[in-house]
Amino acid sequence: MGESLVVxxxxxxxxxxxxxxxxxxxxxxxxDAEWKTESLHIQYQQxxxxxxxxxxxxxxxxxxxxxxxxxxxxxxxxxITMVYVCxxxxxxxxxxxxxxxxxxxxxxxxxxxxxxxxxxxxxxxQGVESRSGFADLHAFGLLDQTCxxxxxxxxxxxxxxxxxxxxxVLNQEKEGKTPRTNxxxxxxxxxxxxxxxxxxxxxxxxGAKLKAVGCEVAPLxxxxxxxxxxxxxxIELLAEKExxxxxxxxxxxxxxFAAGEKNIQKKTNPHLIPWNQLTEKVKELDRxxxxxxxxxxxxxxxxxxxxxxxxxxxxxx
Numbered sequence: 001m002g003e004s005l006v007v008x009x010x011x012x013x014x015x016x017x018x019x020x021x022x023x024x025x026x027x028x029x030x031x032d033a034e035w036k037t038e039s040l041h042i043q044y045q046q047x048x049x050x051x052x053x054x055x056x057x058x059x060x061x062x063x064x065x066x067x068x069x070x071x072x073x074x075x076x077x078x079x080i081t082m083v084y085v086c087x088x089x090x091x092x093x094x095x096x097x098x099x100x101x102x103x104x105x106x107x108x109x110x111x112x113x114x115x116x117x118x119x120x121x122x123x124x125x126q127g128v129e130s131r132s133g134f135a136d137l138h139a140f141g142l143l144d145q146t147c148x149x150x151x152x153x154x155x156x157x158x159x160x161x162x163x164x165x166x167x168x169v170l171n172q173e174k175e176g177k178t179p180r181t182n183x184x185x186x187x188x189x190x191x192x193x194x195x196x197x198x199x200x201x202x203x204x205x206x207g208a209k210l211k212a213v214g215c216e217v218a219p220l221x222x223x224x225x226x227x228x229x230x231x232x233x234x235i236e237l238l239a240e241k242e243x244x245x246x247x248x249x250x251x252x253x254x255x256x257f258a259a260g261e262k263n264i265q266k267k268t269n270p271h272l273i274p275w276n277q278l279t280e281k282v283k284e285l286d287r288x289x290x291x292x293x294x295x296x297x298x299x300x301x302x303x304x305x306x307x308x309x310x311x312x313x314x315x316x317x
Contacts, residue, residue: 001116011139027054030056030058032057033061037053043108057162065099068102068104071100079171082105082109083098084111085097086114094113101137110138111137113137113139114140115139115140116141157204160199160296163300165288167295173185201245205242210304213230213234214307215306216300218305219301220301227298228304236287240286241273246286250269253266255268257270257273
């Protein structure tokens with residue numbers, strides 16, 4: 001989990017912040033810190049460029065770790081913004097988290113401790129989170145989060161569906177919307193199941209849409225690669241296909257056309273009409289996800305290619 005977390009953080013930082021903020025600073029504490037850091041550099045060649053590394057060979061039982069001097073600079077300032085404890089033993093993880101919390105109690109830095117389940121020791125940790133002095137200590141139930149039925153059964157589609165929702169929320173924020181004005185702008189976990197399923201269907205249709213314009217997806221192996229851009233004609237075609245897919249989905253769920261405002265209770269929507277009858281403003285609602293497709297696929301670890309440029313891509317049924 002620790003390796004996956006570091007790789008994802010580095011890749012996202014490289015894509016979104018590196019140009020303006022420089023390299024991401026990462027401190028790795030482990031009994032084999034140097035070896036593990038070198039292994040990451042070999043596996044992911046851009047890691048060394050994307051991050052500023054500080055490997056510290058240390059045992060959590062050592063006085064050096066308990067004193068926590070590595071958390072502060074020479075002037076006593078703590079520049080750490082996030083701490084993740086990814087040990088494979090719940091008890092040791094809790095010990096490490098509490099030790100770090102004690103050293104940084106005045107810094108208000110979030111500390112996330114990996115736990116096997118949300119039960120057991122994690123329940124104890126969650127029970128003290130709300131108490132004064134423990135609010136910055138959080139438990140992450142690994143199996144509960146990663147072995148959820150939707151992830152196991154949905155696989156890649158579930159991951160991309162979550163990325164689609166995240167991209168949607170970001171676009172809505174740019175337009176000045178809030179969860180109060182748009183109830184769909186909530187974390188994935190709080191999203192109604194019907195909207196989750198809609199995102200999953202959209203993810204499942206990506207392969208068909210890309211095929212229509214001679215494209216495919218492949219694992220993202222070049223962090224420096226520019227995001228793929230569809231031509232205006234391709235955007236129009238794919239947006240129309242997405243609208244057709246959405247109309248079929250809505251009708252299968254019992255929705256019908258009715259002029260005026262959308263009515264959730266009556267399941268009526270004024271946009272359940274052919275593409276050529278939509279206003280330009282409504283068409284933009286379908287064009288935006290198409291323009292954002294390369295971005296949310298990149299967040300999920302994939303990139304778009306034209307079939308003539310790359311072979312061996314991933315097939316999305």
